[in-house]
Amino acid sequence: MKVLVLEDDPLLQVDLAEMLEQMGHEVVGPFSAEGPRYAILRRVASGCSLR
Template structure:
């Protein structure tokens, strides 16, 4: 399995810790986690990463513009959210979602899928 650098944007500290721990247990490197929109925007410009797990609504606002910027760069994204489609732009509705609350097994499954998409993108 390839080790990936995964950006984590999550403003709930317990969930951020759980995601970070799960990623590390799976052999990946976490970029972040960050819980504010401004911090997330800064990381996108400063750090290298392969893919991203984004909470939809974080401190400082909604991640729509941030997510769309990542999509424009071809970065695979997994949305972690309790929101339905009403909270998402049409473009973001197409992204895979991890619905809160989720189990550790669901998180691991979706991270594997995210990494598969990342590897497919790198192979292009």
């Protein structure tokens, strides 16, 4: 499964990406949870969101 990582903290971005990859997921991003990219992604993304 492709997973999009939206996180502002760079250390958490790396930790989340590594954990998800170890679970067998393909990580997309990471992206910051602020700004115009996030607004666009919220409109087009589907699936599960963890905050």
